[in-house]
Amino acid sequence: KNEYDYLIVGSGLFGSVFAYEATKAGKKCLVIDKREHIGGNVYCENIEGINVHKYGAHIFHTNDKSLWNYVNQFVEFNNFTNSPMSLSKGKLYNLPFNMNTFNQLWGTKTPHEAKAKIDEQVAIYGVENPKNLEEQALSLVGKDIYDHFIKEYTEKQWGRKASELPAFIIKRLPVRFTFDNNYFNDIYQGIPIGGYNKLIEGMLEGIEVITKTDYFSDRNKFNKLSNKIVYSGKIDEYFDYKLGILEYRSLHFENEILETDNFQGNAVVNYNDANYDFTRIIEHKHFEFGKQNKTVITKEYPQEWNPGREAFYPINDVKNQSLFDEYKKLSLEEKNLIFGGRLSEYKYYDMHQVIALALTRSKKELENG
Ligand code: FAD
Structure with a gap:
């Protein structure tokens, strides 16, 4: 034995x-x-x-x-x-896509207005049989949401053009017609x-x-x-x-200790635009409502994987x-x-x-x- x-x-x-x-x-x-x-x-x-x-x-x-x-x-x-924010073209938006996001993007105030806007966008930019991620996203939510929150973020994440990525990566893009910034639907x-x-x-x-x-x-x-x-x-x-x-796809993390008690006011802020190499900044103290004098932030950089690197996705x-x-x-x-x-x-x-x-x-x- x-x-x-x-x-x-x-x-x-x-x-x-x-x-x-x-x-x-x-x-x-x-x-x-x-x-x-x-x-x-x-x-x-x-x-x-x-x-x-x-x-x-x-x-x-x-x-x-x-x-x-x-x-x-x-x-x-x-x-x-979890109520992440997204910085896009110099402006902050709420995620996941909900009535707050639509208001910030288009000024729409009611679910009816927001639905009409998305339907209009999908009718103009959607394609019958999406052959890549770009076409898939345009068919699901139209051009404004795609341009502000999906295109450049996804291209950084995968290191490839959205038009060269397979459509299956995005199966659904849930949109919510309530003012609810809670990312997860779980109880x-x-x-x-x-x-x-x-x-x-x-x-x-x-x-x-x-x-x-x-x-x-x-x-x-x-x-x-x-x-x-x-x-x-x-x-x-x-x-x-x-x-x-x-x-796999890998990630690289860069931590910084900052002499401020609150850097971004939220645990997760996505950086959509291509001019930032990282996809998001995490401010860890906010996960636990921390009251420390300093703060620690992490920039998250997607990167190619090789057997010497951490396997993430x-x-x-x-x-x-x-x-x-x-x-x-x-x-x-x-x-x-x-x-x-x-x-x-x-x-x-x-x-x-x-x-x-x-x-x-x-x-x-x-x-x-
Ligand atoms: P791991 O945690 O990877 O554990 C495997 C362990 O095996 C490692 O410690 C490794 O060192 C060890 N090991 C491997 N090979 C050997 C060896 N030869 N000898 C000895 N030890 C070995 N899930 C959520 O629910 N919510 C989230 O918000 C969330 N965010 C995530 C964010 C990122 C960036 C990633 C990549 C994942 C996220 N996840 C999240 C998923 C979560 O990380 C996983 O579900 C979980 O960690 C998987 O646990 P595991 O035991 O399968 O693997």
Whole structure:
């Protein structure tokens, strides 16, 4: 018998939820992570007493009451509501697209006026069968919204012209005919009081964790330590990239500490225009209604990915998706191995989705074994 029931590779939400559930069921777990900290992409770094979202702004939201209760057993959440602003052509607008935005853009005052304006724009600029992202967006919301909020932002995000991007990237562009700036439609939303590290620490309390340890630095040794492996790293890396490399889009973050208590008055401000290289500025203290004398802001720059950079967004086009399907087939042949999480499923998941997934997987696993 091996020393551990489960070796869990990755201390992000997937690995941490799995570890918590397995430990609760009486199993012995060892969690390893190659980074110098736990938490994966929800990790926050404390700078000037402010929780800085090191891997991008994270706002927790869900419609699932049991999942909300689940996370609240580890940490309480505040009532932060995500209401991003967008700076476009020198003017600030409310997001998501709602009656405030339409008023700021066109001066429309009633839902009837705003609807008529959008219908008119779509009738003029829409196309029958949109062949690229630009045509798709014009067909959904018309030219004014596209020019102010979508074109340049999207081109920075993907590093390509909107007319060269596939239409499927934008499936819908929700518009709201109420004066409601709440970005998410979910019933439950907030930020852990004291930051996301509290959530992860709560899950991993009493469980053995080793950071700065890469599974691939000695996989034979790690395999012998436990009966089963729970792997939340990249699926192509697990198979030594033998079928090829799955591609991602990356981000680069630049933090600044400023000698002011309030830089932009909001947690998230999008910078639409092409003359700014970054897509948004995050002012972290506002996630927790911080009262510190200083502030920390982060400029978010989209960038090309290569295997040396952080993998943020999977490129789920036909080429990459079929490569993933081949890796997925290989993974099903592996014994005593559980794959899960955003990197091993090559899929963008919100936090609540990853937690739900880890709960389902661990339940299935622990009921059988
Ligand atoms: P990760 O958090 O990536 O954890 C995987 C861990 O495995 C990492 O710590 C990694 O170091 C470790 N690992 C990998 N390979 C190895 C190895 N070989 N050996 C040891 N360790 C290894 N979700 C929301 O709900 N709301 C948001 O507002 C939101 N904002 C986001 C913003 C950005 C920019 C991004 C990219 C994502 C956002 N998300 C958001 C999604 C959220 O980050 C993910 O759902 C979540 O972090 C996924 O958890 P995970 O455990 O699958 O992966």
